[in-house]
Amino acid sequence: MSETLTLRVLRYDPDRDAEPYLQDYVVPYREEWVVLDALSYIKEELDPTLAYRGSCHMALCGSCGMMIDRQPKLACHTFLRDYVGRPLLIEPLDHFPIERDLIVDQDGFLEKLASLYPYLIAEHERTVSEGEYRQLPAQLAAFRPFAQCINCLLCYAACPQVAINPDFAGPAALALAHRYNKDSRDAGELARAEVTDSPHGVWDCTFVGACSEVCPKQVDPAAAIQQTKISASFRWLKARLLPGDKP
Amino acid sequence: MDVISTDIVIIGAGGAGLRAAIEVAEQAPGLEVALLSKVYPMRSHTVAAEGGAAGVIKSGDSFDLHFDDTISGSDWLADQDAVDAFVRAAPEELIRLEHWGCPWSREADGSVAVRAFGGMKTKRTWYAADKSGFHLLHTLFQTSLKYPRIRRFDEYYSTDLLVEDGRCTGVVAIELRSGRLVAFQAKAVILATGGAGRVYPFTTNGAIKTGDGMAMAYRAGVPLKDMEFVQYHPTGLPGTGILITEGSRGEGGLLRNRDGYRYLQDYGLGPPDPWPRNKAMELGPRDRLSQAFWHEQKKGRTVPTPFGDAVLLDLRHLGEQKIDERLPMVRELAKTYIGVDPVHEPIPVRPVVHYTMGGIDTDINAATPLPGLFAAGECACVSINGANRLGSNSLAETLVFGARAARSAIAAVAQSPAIDSRAVLAQAEAAEARVRALFLSQGEESAPVLRRALGEVMEQDVGIYREAESLARACDILVSLRERYTRVRLDDRSNVFNTDLVQVLELGAMLDVAQAMAESAQQRTESRGSHQRLDYPARDDAAFLVHSLATYAGPGGTRPAIGQKPVTITRSPPGERVYGGGGS
Numbered sequence: 016m017s018e019t020l021t022l023r024v025l026r027y028d029p030d031r032d033a034e035p036y037l038q039d040y041v042v043p044y045r046e047e048w049v050v051l052d053a054l055s056y057i058k059e060e061l062d063p064t065l066a067y068r069g070s071c072h073m074a075l076c077g078s079c080g081m082m083i084d085r086q087p088k089l090a091c092h093t094f095l096r097d098y099v100g101r102p103l104l105i106e107p108l109d110h111f112p113i114e115r116d117l118i119v120d121q122d123g124f125l126e127k128l129a130s131l132y133p134y135l136i137a138e139h140e141r142t143v144s145e146g147e148y149r150q151l152p153a154q155l156a157a158f159r160p161f162a163q164c165i166n167c168l169l170c171y172a173a174c175p176q177v178a179i180n181p182d183f184a185g186p187a188a189l190a191l192a193h194r195y196n197k198d199s200r201d202a203g204e205l206a207r208a209e210v211t212d213s214p215h216g217v218w219d220c221t222f223v224g225a226c227s228e229v230c231p232k233q234v235d236p237a238a239a240i241q242q243t244k245i246s247a248s249f250r251w252l253k254a255r256l257l258p259g260d261k262p
Numbered sequence: 263m264d265v266i267s268t269d270i271v272i273i274g275a276g277g278a279g280l281r282a283a284i285e286v287a288e289q290a291p292g293l294e295v296a297l298l299s300k301v302y303p304m305r306s307h308t309v310a311a312e313g314g315a316a317g318v319i320k321s322g323d324s325f326d327l328h329f330d331d332t333i334s335g336s337d338w339l340a341d342q343d344a345v346d347a348f349v350r351a352a353p354e355e356l357i358r359l360e361h362w363g364c365p366w367s368r369e370a371d372g373s374v375a376v377r378a379f380g381g382m383k384t385k386r387t388w389y390a391a392d393k394s395g396f397h398l399l400h401t402l403f404q405t406s407l408k409y410p411r412i413r414r415f416d417e418y419y420s421t422d423l424l425v426e427d428g429r430c431t432g433v434v435a436i437e438l439r440s441g442r443l444v445a446f447q448a449k450a451v452i453l454a455t456g457g458a459g460r461v462y463p464f465t466t467n468g469a470i471k472t473g474d475g476m477a478m479a480y481r482a483g484v485p486l487k488d489m490e491f492v493q494y495h496p497t498g499l500p501g502t503g504i505l506i507t508e509g510s511r512g513e514g515g516l517l518r519n520r521d522g523y524r525y526l527q528d529y530g531l532g533p534p535d536p537w538p539r540n541k542a543m544e545l546g547p548r549d550r551l552s553q554a555f556w557h558e559q560k561k562g563r564t565v566p567t568p569f570g571d572a573v574l575l576d577l578r579h580l581g582e583q584k585i586d587e588r589l590p591m592v593r594e595l596a597k598t599y600i601g602v603d604p605v606h607e608p609i610p611v612r613p614v615v616h617y618t619m620g621g622i623d624t625d626i627n628a629a630t631p632l633p634g635l636f637a638a639g640e641c642a643c644v645s646i647n648g649a650n651r652l653g654s655n656s657l658a659e660t661l662v663f664g665a666r667a668a669r670s671a672i673a674a675v676a677q678s679p680a681i682d683s684r685a686v687l688a689q690a691e692a693a694e695a696r697v698r699a700l701f702l703s704q705g706e707e708s709a710p711v712l713r714r715a716l717g718e719v720m721e722q723d724v725g726i727y728r729e730a731e732s733l734a735r736a737c738d739i740l741v742s743l744r745e746r747y748t749r750v751r752l753d754d755r756s757n758v759f760n761t762d763l764v765q766v767l768e769l770g771a772m773l774d775v776a777q778a779m780a781e782s783a784q785q786r787t788e789s790r791g792s793h794q795r796l797d798y799p800a801r802d803d804a805a806f807l808v809h810s811l812a813t814y815a816g817p818g819g820t821r822p823a824i825g826q827k828p829v830t831i832t833r834s835p836p837g838e839r840v841y842g843g844g845g846s
Contacts, residue, residue: 028756028758029758030756030758031756047501047502047599058710058761058762058765059710060710063709063710063753063754063762063765064753064754064756064762065761066754066759066760066761067761068301068305069469070301070305070307070468070470071305071307071309071310071468072468072469072504073310073504073505073595073599074598075309075310075393075396076301076305076306076307076309076310076468077304077305078301078302078305092598114439114759115756115758115759120439121302122416125302125416128404128407129407133404133407134362134363134404134405134407134408135361135362135363137361140361141361143354143357143358143361146357147357147360147361147366147373147374148360148361149371149372149373150368150372151368151370151371151372152368152369152370154372155367155368158365159365162365162397162400163393164400165304165309165396166302166304166400191404195363198365200361200363201363
């Protein structure tokens with residue numbers, strides 16, 4: 016077993032660098048270290064100028080998504096021990112503008128998410144005195160997997176459609192729309208259809224399924240999108256068969 | 263410098279900050295909110311709360327019972343009027359969250375499910391499997407997107423509160439992506455910046471929990487209250503400190519020492535029933551459980567691991583199905599980070615710094631002594647937690663007091679005098695000059711070296727058990743670390759996303775907060791809740807049934823002044839904390 020490991024890290028400071036470049040750092044090899052630990056080591060011991068995000072160290076806050084050995088991964092959930100014997104390439108998430116080093120601009124995702132009405136739209140607003148909605152365990156199970164998204168954006172880095180079509184709403188945002196559509200308390204599907212059924216909604220997806228493969232929380236955005244396509248098709252048909260009806 | 267003028271500034275976008283923003287948007291839709299956070303809201307550390315949120319909802323439970331549990335849990339240091347208000351408001355807040363879509367776990371009949379939690383007499387903790395904080399945070403964040411009046415400033419690091427004529431008039435913050443400083447002028451400011459667990463090296467807290475808001479308020483002259491009370495969670499993973507939820511004991515998990523013996527029965531928490539008994543054994547309060555570990559370790563009955571001694575959390579008897587349904591993340595975390603599958607093996611765990619009971623001095627309405635400034639959530643100290651917080655009270659606290667802070671801020675806006683924009687700008691420019699000075703100076707002190715020294719002294723001398731000699735040493739070392747910090751070196755001189763700068767500023771906040779903790783601990787010569795003195799092992803109500811107040815000494819001073827403030831007692835006179843067979 017080697018005692019050190021080389022991390023080959025993409026560096027880019029738009030104030031100074033014309034182009035991104037790769038910089039090698041030699042870190043101690045430790046069996047229990049995740050990539051985020053190695054980045055902290057670099058920042059503390061080797062190079063305080065390295066910029067990356069990270070906080071919870073337990074795969075929940077979604078801060079530390081990056082390309083590790085060309086795969087989108089959470090740095091706090093990826094162990095050095097799986098990459099011994101060769102330099103480990105660390106780059107910012109694909110398909111996002113780089114702000115600096117490993118930090119990418121995520122505002123675009125938040126705008127897409129906000130456009131999808133990602134909150135509960137009830138048919139009748141319930142007051143607190145009416146108490147909680149009844150929701151059977153099976154009804155909870157219908158949407159719960161899609162509510163597990165931590166917005167880490169690994170799926171955007173994996174998605175070939177996001178790469179060629181920056182307007183595509185994308186896997187996580189569409190999965191969250193689906194999460195509310197499937198919630199027994201919600202009646203907002205038609206509002207969300209403005210975007211889900213639009214040219215940059217589910218129809219941009221070509222069902223490659225890369226999003227679901229890289230998801231660290233087993234959300235399965237690809238399934239969410241396919242299920243939304245079926246609903247969208249019904250809405251399309253209904254609008255044509257019953258022209259008096261509001262689509 | 264750009265000045266953004268708004269009605270209410272909220273700093274921090276975790277549970278308390280988001281709840282406050284939504285309350286303003288709903289109750290005062292004409293007002294504009296600027297919601298600042300040093301991270302995207304979904305990254306806030308509320309995300310990591312696992313077990314649940316307490317609120318009376320089931321028949322057989324009552325506000326009085328929740329009140330009694332919380333007061334006894336606090337070792338009578340909580341303010342009883344505030345606890346009354348809290349327990350009454352908690353259920354409605356949790357119902358509101360349910361209406362906003364929070365995926366609370368359910369009973370077979372579709373009602374919200376509750377689980378047992380430490381120090382609680384009955385099951386009253388609402389939960390969403392073992393990701394309650396994650397779901398609470400994302401529900402609040404997504405709900406906040408409904409309101410265009412909430413203008414977010416994501417990844418803005420706040421450095422200084424602006425104070426003019428004895429009133430808080432805004433805040434200065436660094437836009438991280440550009441490095442430019444921006445002044446936010448406001449009629450009311452709410453701090454919701456979370457705790458400061460990162461002053462300790464071994465903590466469940468994420469890297470962002472550096473006490474920035476506490477330090478900002480403190481430097482603006484607002485006292486920090488009860489800072490000596492730091493909660494150790496009894497069950498963290500050795501090495502990483504990753505939290506293993508108390509919900510795992512609520513579901514029936516058992517704690518054993520190296521001999522397989524349920525050692526908690528030796529510390530006044532028995533009898534060791536084979537079934538979970540509320541307020542006994544593994545369902546005792548966190549302070550008692552963490553202290554019991556310390557004694558087991560002294561007796562040599564813990565299990566050595568490469569990352570320190572541990573005891574064993576045994577979930578095996580729950581079975582795979584229940585573990586996967588109620589504690590799926592615990593299983594995943596244990597498998598991933600220490601290679602233990604709790605279905606087949608007990609999980610090694612040890613006490614780990616988890617929560618700061620102390621914080622910015624606020625009253626029952628979330629108001630600080632500085633007019634125009636409010637605080638809520640872990641950064642604040644109302645106090646409903648006193649000397650020891652009960653698990654699952656803090657998520658509910660973020661909601662109840664986030665909403666209260668918003669209502670107080672709305673009222674303050676109406677009464678706000680006109681703000682002198684030139685004075686705001688002058689102060690903001692002074693704050694900017696202090697940041698710029700870091701870029702120009704040639705400091706010789708390394709921030710990581712100072713941070714490690716800070717962690718070392720806090721862990722060794724301000725831990726689960728304390729005594730005069732070690733506390734005096736800690737206080738001296740902190741004086742010297744703060745002095746060395748005046749010569750700290752900034753290595754990164756870039757304007758774009760300068761995380762070196764953020765870490766240097768965070769270190770300054772941590773040093774101030776740590777000093778308030780150690781100095782407050784030194785003056786409290788009694789043992790109460792999480793503050794245990796080897797040299798003063800008894801509680802001393804005659805001298806110390808009071809809050810501690812640490813007041814900043816000013817830039818030239820070396821140590822805070824430690825004062826006192828009465829505890830509000832309405833109907834529960836100080837009594838003995840009884841757990842185990844006598845308490846359930």
